[in-house]
Amino acid sequence: MLDEANICSYNWRDDWDRDTAGKRLHGLGATMTVEECLAFLATQGRDTVLAKIVDLLQLVHGMDKSGMVPQQHGNALIALGRVRDLSGLEMSEHAAELNKSEACVDWGSVSTQDWIRHQCHQPSGAAADLLHVGEQFANLPKTIGALRDGSIGFAHAAIIARHAQAITHSDSAEPFDEAPFLKAALESSVSRLWYYSMHAWHRADPDGVADEQREAAARRYLRLTDGDDGTLYVKGEFDSAAGATIRTALEPLAQPHGDGDDRGREHRNADALVELAGHCLDTAAVPQHGSVRPHVQVTTTLETLQGLIGAPAGEMALSLPISAKTVQRIACDSSVTRVLLGTDSAVVDAGRAKRVVSGGSRRLLDARDKHCRWPGCERPASWSSAHHVIHWAQGGKTDLSNMILLCQHHHWMVHEGGWRLSLAADARVIAVPPETDFYPPEFYPSARAPDEFDVA
Structure with missing residues (x-):
């Protein structure tokens, strides 16, 4: 066996510098200098040398590292x-x-x-x-x-x-x-x-x-796989130029935005992809299929839209059933078609699709807010949705006094994420996190003045 004490004395960075050759390696049946050890191994054949290399590495691995200083760790890595x-x-x-x-x-x-x-x-x-x-x-x-x-x-x-x-x-x-x-x-x-x-x-x-x-x-591919729980798994390969196009499109959307944005890079990339897809659908950037513009379709009961206890989940094309919170977020700024069903679920009557926020109201809202109103977020109006302070399904009005702009991420934070928005007398919006263990006390604002009121 090799003597660990002598092995430890080597400066490994010098690759067994010949100046240290006076130090002794004990083993192979005799005490040898490094030069003698190397010369002896050279006569033993490749298999023996490789076996001894493995033995040496095992020996080094077994040495106590607790007393090493950073420089020694660095030398060892090199x-x-x-x-x-x-x-x-x-x-x-x-x-x-x-x-x-x-x-x-x-x-x-x-x-x-x-x-x-x-x-x-x-x-x-x-x-x-x-x-x-x-x-x-x-x-x-x-x-x-x-x-x-x-x-x-x-x-x-x-x-x-x-x-x-x-x-x-x-x-x-x-x-x-x-x-x-x-x-x-x-x-x-x-x-x-x-x-x-x-x-x-x-x-x-x-x-x-x-x-x-x-x-x-030609090797590009994008595989979309549905999990049993409705999760979509994405795997793909893109050439360098295509990858640069994707990164260029996602990069501006994947930056942290707004106060308290603690999402990791991969989380922000995923949200950016969802936001980009949603924006393309909202702005009719996706080619029509026949005479119909592609859109996300959600089917829900009035009870689900109102968030009543005992209501069924919403139905969304290409997805498992979705929660009432998600239904309410999508319905905030959407087109709604009333469908009346009979007792046998047959369609009795269907109305025309009607935009919740009309074009004129949306233009006025864009001119007033200019961007997402979440504190610190400047996502432009064209990338934001009209959020109802009091949801229209619960009696809220669709006018400027009851709407603010929120980007896709912060709109999700308010509905599914459980955050509340508070509006101060000077029109500032204050974001209040949900009362969970995820957010420490410093996230919560001090007591509000009487002239402030909740907006969501």
């Missing part, structure tokens, strides 16, 4: 990063040779990449990186040298190898030159290297880049 990079380089050579033999297919796998994915517990992308680096080994001597001396990481080399693979296999490309790729790798992070590499690739093979991006666009 050293282990070098181990990861050099291991990746070694694995890539084996992967390339294994791929040439086609043995993995004989072993029952679909491909070498598939075998590596399962047997080495790697994701598909990482397995492909090993194959790319291994197959391009001869074309990347300077890159491999930089990887060996720690100037770049294996992830840098994998990106360069991917582009080398594309260029060397393209009939339209200039001869591959690793110099611009390596220069970018030495000066940039892994994520930034993709950016510079695309420019270098395009200079060498513009047709190849166009073909790759065309293929990426």
